[in-house]
Amino acid sequence: MSTATTDIGLEKKTSKELAQKLNALLAAYQLFYMNVRGFHWNIRGDKFFTLHVKFEELYTDALTKIDEIAERILTLGFTPTHAFSDYIEQSTIEEIKNEGKDIVCVQHVLSGLQSLIEIEREVAAVSSEVGDDGTNDLITTYIREQEKLVWMYNAYLK
Structure with a gap:
């Protein structure tokens, strides 16, 4: 194994760039997770039962990711x-506090999913280019999963 490659045979230099992009994605996911968890806790109104369950599905999936x-x-x-302070500093997703209005x-959620997809496409471009x-x-x-969710949540809003 060359000193210029990682243990899994990828170039160290490009792997470092990929790891940095993955860390940006990790930061965005952490904020998305916390936001959706807060929506789950604070949702109110006539859509409570539907959205409470959907938000739990989203944050459970985010935790796995x-x-x-x-x-x-x-x-x-x-x-x-x-470190959560690093997540807040690096994330393209903003922290949302005390929101419980269903439409908001x-x-x-839609905005967060779109931000995640944007970062994921950057990661995919680099990983494809370097053969990872x-x-x-x-x-x-x-x-693929999140594009479907964007479609579904957009349909909900209409």
Whole structure:
């Protein structure tokens, strides 16, 4: 194994760039998770029962993805960001506090999903370019799932 490659045979330089992008995705996911968790707790109104369950599905899925992303960063040979202050600083998703209006919460969910997809497409482009099939497979699956969610939450708003 060359000193220029990682333990899984990828170039260290491009793996470092990929790990940085994955850390940006991790930060965004952490904020998305916390926001949706807050929506789950604070939702009110006649859509409570529907959205309470949907928000729980979203944050449960996000928690799984957070772990997968962190483990992928470790697999690449780097350290996942693990301080909430760093997440807030790095995230493209803004922290939402004390929101419980159904339409506003769903709009924030949509915005968050769109931000995640944007970062994931950047990660997928780099992972595809450098031949990192493991990262690419993980991320393109996320994109496909979230594109469907964007369609569904948009349909809800109409």
